[in-house]
Amino acid sequence: MNTPVLQLDALSVEIPTRHGVLKPVDAVSWDIAKGEILGVVGESGAGKSMTGNAVIGLLDRPARISGGQVLLNGKRIDNLTPAEMRKVRGRQIGMVFQDPLTSLNPLLTIGDQLSETIDAHLHLGRAAARQRAIAALDEVGIPAAKDRIDSYPFEFSGGMRQRVVIALALCAEPSLVIADEPTTALDVSVQAQIIALLKRICRDRGAAVMLVTHDMGVIAETADRVAVMYAGRLAEIGPVAQVLGAPRHPYTHGLMGATPLASKGRSRLAQIPGAMPRLAALPKGCAFHPRCPKAQNRCTVDPRPTVADGAGRVACWFPMGAP
Amino acid sequence: MSDFPQPAAVKPAEQGRLTRLWSSDFAWAFRHSPVAICSMAVVMLLVLAAVFAPLIAPHDPFNPATLNLMNGFTAPGTPNAFTGEQFWLGTDDQGRDVFSTILYGLRISLFVGFAAVLLALVIGVTLGLIAGYVGGWPETIIMRSADVQLTFPSILVALLIFGVAKGFTPVEYRDQVAIWVLIVAIGLSDWVQFARVVRGATLVEKNKEYVQAARLIGRTGPAIMLRHILPNVLSPVLVIATISLALAIIAEATLSFLGVGAPPTQPSLGTLIRIGQGFLFSGEWWILLFPACTLLALALSVNLMGDWLRDALNPRLK
Amino acid sequence: MIAYILRRVFQSAIVLLIVGLVAFSMFRFVGDPIDNMLGQERTMADVERLRVQLGLDQPFVVQYFKFLGNAAQGNFGVSYRQGRPVATIIRERAPATLELAAVSGALAIIVGIGLGVFTAIRRHGIASNLIMSLSLIGVSLPTFLIGILLIYLFSVELDLLPSFGRGETVMIGDWSTGFLTESGLKALILPSITLGLYQMTLIMRLVRSEMLEVLRMDYIRFARARGLSERLVNFRHALKNTLVPVITVTGLQLGSIIAFAIITETVFQWPGVGLLFINAVQFVDIPVMAAYLMLISVMFVAINLIVDLLYFAIDPRLRIDGRH
Numbered sequence: 001m002n003t004p005v006l007q008l009d010a011l012s013v014e015i016p017t018r019h020g021v022l023k024p025v026d027a028v029s030w031d032i033a034k035g036e037i038l039g040v041v042g043e044s045g046a047g048k049s050m051t052g053n054a055v056i057g058l059l060d061r062p063a064r065i066s067g068g069q070v071l072l073n074g075k076r077i078d079n080l081t082p083a084e085m086r087k088v089r090g091r092q093i094g095m096v097f098q099d100p101l102t103s104l105n106p107l108l109t110i111g112d113q114l115s116e117t118i119d120a121h122l123h124l125g126r127a128a129a130r131q132r133a134i135a136a137l138d139e140v141g142i143p144a145a146k147d148r149i150d151s152y153p154f155e156f157s158g159g160m161r162q163r164v165v166i167a168l169a170l171c172a173e174p175s176l177v178i179a180d181e182p183t184t185a186l187d188v189s190v191q192a193q194i195i196a197l198l199k200r201i202c203r204d205r206g207a208a209v210m211l212v213t214h215d216m217g218v219i220a221e222t223a224d225r226v227a228v229m230y231a232g233r234l235a236e237i238g239p240v241a242q243v244l245g246a247p248r249h250p251y252t253h254g255l256m257g258a259t260p261l262a263s264k265g266r267s268r269l270a271q272i273p274g275a276m277p278r279l280a281a282l283p284k285g286c287a288f289h290p291r292c293p294k295a296q297n298r299c300t301v302d303p304r305p306t307v308a309d310g311a312g313r314v315a316c317w318f319p320m321g322a323p
Numbered sequence: 324m325s326d327f328p329q330p331a332a333v334k335p336a337e338q339g340r341l342t343r344l345w346s347s348d349f350a351w352a353f354r355h356s357p358v359a360i361c362s363m364a365v366v367m368l369l370v371l372a373a374v375f376a377p378l379i380a381p382h383d384p385f386n387p388a389t390l391n392l393m394n395g396f397t398a399p400g401t402p403n404a405f406t407g408e409q410f411w412l413g414t415d416d417q418g419r420d421v422f423s424t425i426l427y428g429l430r431i432s433l434f435v436g437f438a439a440v441l442l443a444l445v446i447g448v449t450l451g452l453i454a455g456y457v458g459g460w461p462e463t464i465i466m467r468s469a470d471v472q473l474t475f476p477s478i479l480v481a482l483l484i485f486g487v488a489k490g491f492t493p494v495e496y497r498d499q500v501a502i503w504v505l506i507v508a509i510g511l512s513d514w515v516q517f518a519r520v521v522r523g524a525t526l527v528e529k530n531k532e533y534v535q536a537a538r539l540i541g542r543t544g545p546a547i548m549l550r551h552i553l554p555n556v557l558s559p560v561l562v563i564a565t566i567s568l569a570l571a572i573i574a575e576a577t578l579s580f581l582g583v584g585a586p587p588t589q590p591s592l593g594t595l596i597r598i599g600q601g602f603l604f605s606g607e608w609w610i611l612l613f614p615a616c617t618l619l620a621l622a623l624s625v626n627l628m629g630d631w632l633r634d635a636l637n638p639r640l641k
Numbered sequence: 642m643i644a645y646i647l648r649r650v651f652q653s654a655i656v657l658l659i660v661g662l663v664a665f666s667m668f669r670f671v672g673d674p675i676d677n678m679l680g681q682e683r684t685m686a687d688v689e690r691l692r693v694q695l696g697l698d699q700p701f702v703v704q705y706f707k708f709l710g711n712a713a714q715g716n717f718g719v720s721y722r723q724g725r726p727v728a729t730i731i732r733e734r735a736p737a738t739l740e741l742a743a744v745s746g747a748l749a750i751i752v753g754i755g756l757g758v759f760t761a762i763r764r765h766g767i768a769s770n771l772i773m774s775l776s777l778i779g780v781s782l783p784t785f786l787i788g789i790l791l792i793y794l795f796s797v798e799l800d801l802l803p804s805f806g807r808g809e810t811v812m813i814g815d816w817s818t819g820f821l822t823e824s825g826l827k828a829l830i831l832p833s834i835t836l837g838l839y840q841m842t843l844i845m846r847l848v849r850s851e852m853l854e855v856l857r858m859d860y861i862r863f864a865r866a867r868g869l870s871e872r873l874v875n876f877r878h879a880l881k882n883t884l885v886p887v888i889t890v891t892g893l894q895l896g897s898i899i900a901f902a903i904i905t906e907t908v909f910q911w912p913g914v915g916l917l918f919i920n921a922v923q924f925v926d927i928p929v930m931a932a933y934l935m936l937i938s939v940m941f942v943a944i945n946l947i948v949d950l951l952y953f954a955i956d957p958r959l960r961i962d963g964r965h
Contacts, residue, residue, distance in 0.1 A: 056866060090868025097866075102859035107881050116877070117867045168867060471656050474941045476897040478904075486922040486930055487667060573783040580785045581907050583922055593783075600789055600908075603797060604804075611793075615786055619778075626781040 003074040004031035005176050005208035006055065010068035011078075013047075013054050017062075022279040024050045026232040027068065032176070032208040037199065039223030039240070040212045041255075043276050047232040048212040052178045054078070055210070056093050057085045072176060091121040094169035094207075096198070098181040100161035104153035110137075110164050111149035114171055121172040136167040140197060159190035163197065170201060177202055178210045183218060195222055216255070220244055225312075228252050231276055231287035238312020248312075248319035250292045286316070294318050359635075362627035369621050373429040380423035381411075399609050413609040415598065421609060424595060425617050431591040432621070435505050436572040442510030443571075444564055447517025452552065454518065455525025456544065466522070469515045477512035481574060484508040485583050498586040505584050509574050516563055524556035565629035573622055592618045649949055653942045658709075660938040664931040665708045668718075669701075717932035722924050727932045731914055736816045737807055738906070738913030742898045744829055745837035749898075750891065753841040757848025758883075761856065762875050773849075779842035784901060788835040788908035795831060803828050805910040836905040840894055847890055852883040885952070892948035896941050 013025035025047045032038045040048045053059050055070050057077070070078040077088055089095075097103045105113060114133035118124060124132065130149070137145035140163040153161060162182065169177065179198060183191040199222050202209045211223060219226050219240065227237040228249065236249035247253045254272035274291040277283060283290050289299040298317050372379060399413040399421070412421040454462040472480060488504045489497060528534060529552070537551055578584035579593030587594055592614050599611030711717070717727035756776075760769040779787075796804035808824030810817040819825030855861065856879055864874050903915035910916065914933060921929035 058862060058866060086865075086868050086870065088868070089866055095863070095866040097859060097863055099859060103863045105860040105864070105878050105882065107885070108878070113864075116869060116873060120867070120869050120873070165863070168863070172868070470652075471659055474656060474945055475937070476900045479900045479937065482903070482918075482922055483663075483930075483934065486925065489922070490667075490925045490927070569781065573781075577783050577785055577904055580783075581904065581919055583919070593785075596786070596789065603789070603793060608793075611789065615789065618786065619782060622781040622783065623778060626777060630777065 004033045005036075005073055006032040006210065007071040007074075008051070008055070008068070009071065011051065011054060011065065011070060012067035013050055013059065013063055014066035015063045017280075019280045023066075023282075024063070024232050024279060025054060028229070028232075028234050029068075030227055030234065030237055032210060034175070034208055035203060035206045036225065037202065037209040037211055037223045039219035039226040040210060040229060041214060041216065041219055041226060042229035043214060045276060045279075046229040048214075048229050049180050050232075051229075052095070052180050052210060052212050055176075056089055056095050056178060058089075058095075087121075090117060090174065091172045092174050093176045093178065094172070094174035096162075096165055096169045096177065096179040096182045099185045100158060100165050101153075101185070103165050104161060104168075106153055109150050109152055110156075110168075111151075114149070114168060117168055118171050132171065136171045137164070139201065140164070140167045142167075158186055159193060162186060162190075162194050166194075166198060166201070170205070170207075173205065174207065176208045176210070178212070180212045181214070182211075183215070184213070191218070192221075198222075216244070228255070231282060232279065233287060234313075234315055235288070236312065236314045236316075238314075242312060248314040249288075249316050250294050250320060251288050253320055254291075294320070356631060358627055359631045362624040362631070365620055365624035366628060369429060369617075369624070370433060372426055373433045376423075376426040376430050380420075380426045382420040382423045396607055398607075399613075412613045413607070415607075415610045416602065421613055424590065425592070425614055428590050428592045428595050428614060429617060429621070431502065431585055431589060432572055432575055432593070432618070435502060435509070435575045435585070435591065436568055438506045439509035439513065439571040439575070440564055440567045442506060443513035443567060444517055444560070446510070447514035448521050448553070448556075448560060450514065451518035451521025452525055452556075455522040456529055456552065462522070465518065469518055472512075473515050477509075477570075478574060478577065480512035481508040481578060482581075482583065484511055485578065489583075498588055501584065501586050502589060505575060505578060508578070509571050512574075513567055513571065516567070517560060520559050520563060521556050524559065525552055528552045528555050562629065562633045565625065565632055569622055569625035569629055572618075572625065576618055576622075592621075646950065649946055653946050656942050657938060660934065661709050661712065662705065664712075664934045665705050667934075668708065668927055668931050669704070712932075712935050717935070718928040720921075720926055720929050722921070722926040722929070727928045730917065730929070731932060731936065732815070733817075734912055734914050734917055736818060737911060738899065738902050738915055740819060741829065741832055741836060741905070741911060741913060742902055744833040745840070746895045746898055748833060748837040749840035749844055749895070753844030753891075754848050754887075756841075757845040758852060758875075758880065760845070761849045761852035761879075761883075762871075764853065772845075776842045776845055779838055780846070782838075784835060784839055784904045785908050787838055788831070788905055791831045791835060792908070802831050804831075807912060832905050832909045832911055835908065836898060836902060839901070840898060843894060844887070844891055848883060848887055851887055852879055855879045855882045858882075889948050889952060892944055892951065896944035899940060900937060 008028055008030050010027045010029050011025060012023060012027055015022045015024060028047075028051055030038065040051065042048050050059075050063070053063075054065055055077075057080070059065070065078050068078075069076055072088065072092060077085065080088065104110065111130065111133055114136060115126065115129040118129040118132050118136075119126070122129070122132070134145045134149055137149060142148055142160060142163055148156075153164070156164065162185075166182075177198075182198060183194050186194060195218055198209070198211075201207075211218070213219065223240050225238060226240050226243045228235045228243065228251065230251050236243055236247065236252050238248075243252060244256065247256055251272070257272075272291055277287060277290070283300070285298075285300040286292070286295070289295040292299065296318065377383075396414065396416060399411060410420045410422065412425070414420055415424065450465045454465040485504055485508045488500075488508070492500055492504075534551060537546075542551075575584060575591060576593030576596070579591045580597045582597065585591035585594045587598065590598070595614035596611060596618065599614060602608075602610045715728045717731075719725065720727050720730060723730060756772055760772050763769050792804045795802045803824070806828060807819050808826075808828035809822040810819045810825055811821045812818075819829055856875075861874060861878060864878050869878075899915075902911075902913060903919055905911065906913045906915035907919055914936075917929060918933045920926070921933065
């Protein structure tokens with residue numbers, strides 16, 4: 001597989017506010033290959049969702065892409081006209097949102113919502129679109145799909161609703177799926193099912209997945225590679241086993257120490273002192289240096305080292321575990 | 324731990340309340356909204372004009388001794404054919420200076436408006452607090468009455484109250500009490516939205532911990548309602564009050580225009596317009612136009628302020 | 642659901658009874674009905690006879706129910722001012738008000754919803770901002786002022802349209818209509834704009850604000866994320882969800898058109914029940930006031946009820962009791 005499905009090339013997003021221009025996404029670059037699941041982790045406000053929105057072109061005013069490029073299957077999509085971008089959404093990029101309750105229009109049946117999406121992209125006509133819709137519901141594991149297709153969203157439980165959402169996002173067979181915290185709003189017992197479903201479907205279709213979450217457990221279970229974001233910037237990216245098992249960036253290291261599953265039975269979870277800086281008050285140089293145990297003078301000046309490291313990259317002058 | 328520069332600690336805000344208010348989001352939005360500033364300016368101007376009417380008005384339009392019938396129907400700015408006197412905005416059929424009548428009319432319009440809103444606010448907030456905090460029968464009665472009253476447009480309620488009060492008043496006193504009846508009529512027709520909002524907010528606050536804490540200390544119901552809950556439900560009340568003010572001013576103008584409000588002996592802007600309409604076709608347009616424009620400016624600015632306030636205080640729009 | 646309907650009907654009945662009580666109290670206690678009906682020259686025998694005839698010697702409750710019974714049959718007594726049965730007077734003047742209200746209402750709905758949707762979809766355009774600014778004026782201007790200004794412009798200055806009255810009317814059975822004559826239609830124009838403008842502005846602003854709220858919702862974002870066309874998003878998803886809350890408020894607003902007709906009819910001297918009511922208030926003609934009050938109440942209560950039931954038909958979530 002040569003061309004990655006998604007390529008972010010120094011993508012930046014800016015929001016002009018009365019406090020000045022904020023950069024919720026700052027020169028982020030990564031690739032996702034066909035059939036690969038890239039997890040994107042970080043704290044709330046780190047810019048993960050914003051990146052996803054930028055890729056699919058749904059940034060709310062006044063946020064806008066201010067630099068870099070987004071390439072889908074080799075073609076630039078960040079500079080398309082709204083009409084062109086509309087054709088891309090749904091058909092080539094599918095997005096799953098966080099809250100299944102509010103993602104579905106309460107006044108339309110799920111059959112209607114599925115059919116209209118299928119029809120918009122595949123132009124099948126009503127009967128055929130309906131058949132496809134039933135098949136889509138079957139695929140995501142909705143029992144008795146033929147009967148339930150005319151039900152309203154409120155007649156489903158949370159987990160079922162999220163399945164419907166997944167069906168909707170995937171029914172036009174996109175090659176890239178962006179899942180923005182798909183399990184955060186669900187019960188723990190249901191989360192595993194949904195994640196498994198997502199993983200299976202995407203593997204079956206060979207879709208590339210950008211899985212945004214703050215849950216390390218989900219990443220460990222599901223992702224092939226993981227990107228760690230901090231204050232809008234990419235801190236570290238690499239294969240899951242490597243990043244989680246032997247993190248190079250001090251922030252990732254701190255995260256692992258603070259994560260129950262990774263701390264392997266230690267009695268206390270280590271806390272990273274301080275908090276992620278607000279976008280309006282970013283420190284000069286590396287955004288993490290005020291909280292970093294290994295910071296030195298260089299860190300206050302030059303923010304963007306990229307040390308290639310095997311299959312990954314680290315944005316740190318003094319990555320841990322370096323020789 | 325290596326020594327690297329700690330981020331500078333932010334000094335806590337030791338500024339005075341006024342300074343904090345000035346630099347708050349709210350005040351910033353105000354300062355940067357031309358609409359808010361303009362409308363506030365207009366409202367202030369009109370209020371000041373009304374308050375200082377006796378000092379500003381070149382003539383006293385209600386002192387029969389100073390009126391000269393020969394001055395009647397003078398056009399604005401042109402000297403009168405008989406007496407040679409000039410009036411900025413002309414005179415009406417009785418020789419009264421339109422500018423002065425407008426100033427005094429503004430007085431009445433604003434007075435009735437403010438008083439009516441105040442009445443509605445006091446009644447509505449009190450009933451709302453009681454309904455929300457006490458619950459039970461009082462709440463049912465209050466809210467059902469509110470529902471019944473809400474089924475009807477407030478103008479109808481006001482008309483009704485006015486009509487009934489008129490029926491009870493001996494004819495000789497009708498003109499004198501008209502203003503007060505007007506205030507009561509408009510105020511009583513408007514309390515409902517205050518009550519509803521305050522009740523809703525009270526219900527929310529009632530379950531919060533600070534109320535339970537106050538109860539544990541042994542504070543009585545009225546004390547809790549007044550000192551603890553009331554300050555927290557005031558924000559939406561403020562918005563409603565401003566909008567109510569605009570509505571009250573318009574209601575008063577309407578009732579006066581219909582002939583069931585301020586009498587010609589104590590005319591408000593509405594009454595002046597009613598009088599002016601009679602002269603529209605005979606060519607003395609100024610008797611109508613200037614009071615009409617003043618009313619327009621007043622209603623518009625208060626409405627704009629209310630609108631802006633509502634948007635500024637709406638947490639969802641931030 | 643049946644329980645809900647029954648409860649609402651019961652509530653409506655209570656409201657009507659209360660209003661009836663108010664109307665009746667007005668009758669009994671404001672001024673002396675006997676004074677008002679008999680002239681100066683009356684004998685004690687006349688007074689006594691009238692007392693019995695009017696049932697004034699009976700207990701309050703009995704009189705109250707008698708009053709209600711009469712009202713239900715359409716008997717509202719005799720107007721103090723005109724000396725004719727109130728019911729007849731109202732029946733004569735009702736068509737004028739109803740026609741005016743119907744035209745104003747239609748205008749308000751059509752233009753209001755249309756402009757509301759437009760300004761929500763094209764939120765940041767110049768046209769939208771202009772319309773919104775003008776709408777603020779529409780809401781701030783008292784109805785009578787609008788009427789007067791329209792008269793000034795179109796009657797006094799341009800002499801295009803009549804400034805008072807209904808023009809020629811044609812009788813269809815009991816109903817006098819102004820729709821069938823040119824002068825009748827012309828006479829309808831200014832009053833219906835005056836009456837409908839406020840409602841139209843309200844509806845427009847309501848539709849706009851509701852639609853903006855809806856357009857902010859997650860399911861709209863999701864719909865866009867699925868690549869649906871703007872037309873589908875705006876009209877299939879957003880509009881439907883917008884209209885549900887709009888319909889209730891609109892229904893109630895439109896009911897109040899009949900009440901606001903009072904003002905418009907006064908400005909244009911339109912011979913409807915509104916003008917009748919104002920004259921009644923000025924003359925303290927209690928029977929007419931009471932009758933108007935009762936009729937208006939019935940109308941409002943009925944509209945409230947219908948609107949509530951309409952909610953059911955539209956929002957599927959309410960149809961299934963108890964679930965979720």
